Amino acid sequence: MFQKLILVLVLGIFVLSSTGCLVPMYSGDPKRRNKQLLYNSENLRLIHDEWERFWFLDQPSHLTPYRTHGGII
Numbered sequence: 001m002f003q004k005l006i007l008v009l010v011l012g013i014f015v016l017s018s019t020g021c022l023v024p025m026y027s028g029d030p031k032r033r034n035k036q037l038l039y040n041s042e043n044l045r046l047i048h049d050e051w052e053r054f055w056f057l058d059q060p061s062h063l064t065p066y067r068t069h070g071g072i073i
Contacts, residue, residue, distance in 0.1 A: 026033045052058045 026036050049058070
């Protein structure tokens with residue numbers, strides 16, 4: 001019983017003291033981590049374009065004053 005209590009306390013301290021994930025998301029090498037952060041931020045920036053494409057917001061609006069050709073040229 002006493003061993004289980006100590007084990008639970010040690011695991012609780014370990015879990016509460018850890019910040020973030022147990023396995024780090026990015027590499028420890030600064031050059032590789034910089035490349036990973038750039039790729040990740042680029043992917044997050046492109047989410048907005050994917051959202052507009054999903055809801056067909058990237059199509060030309062018929063309410064604009066500019067003439068757009070909707071067919072095959």
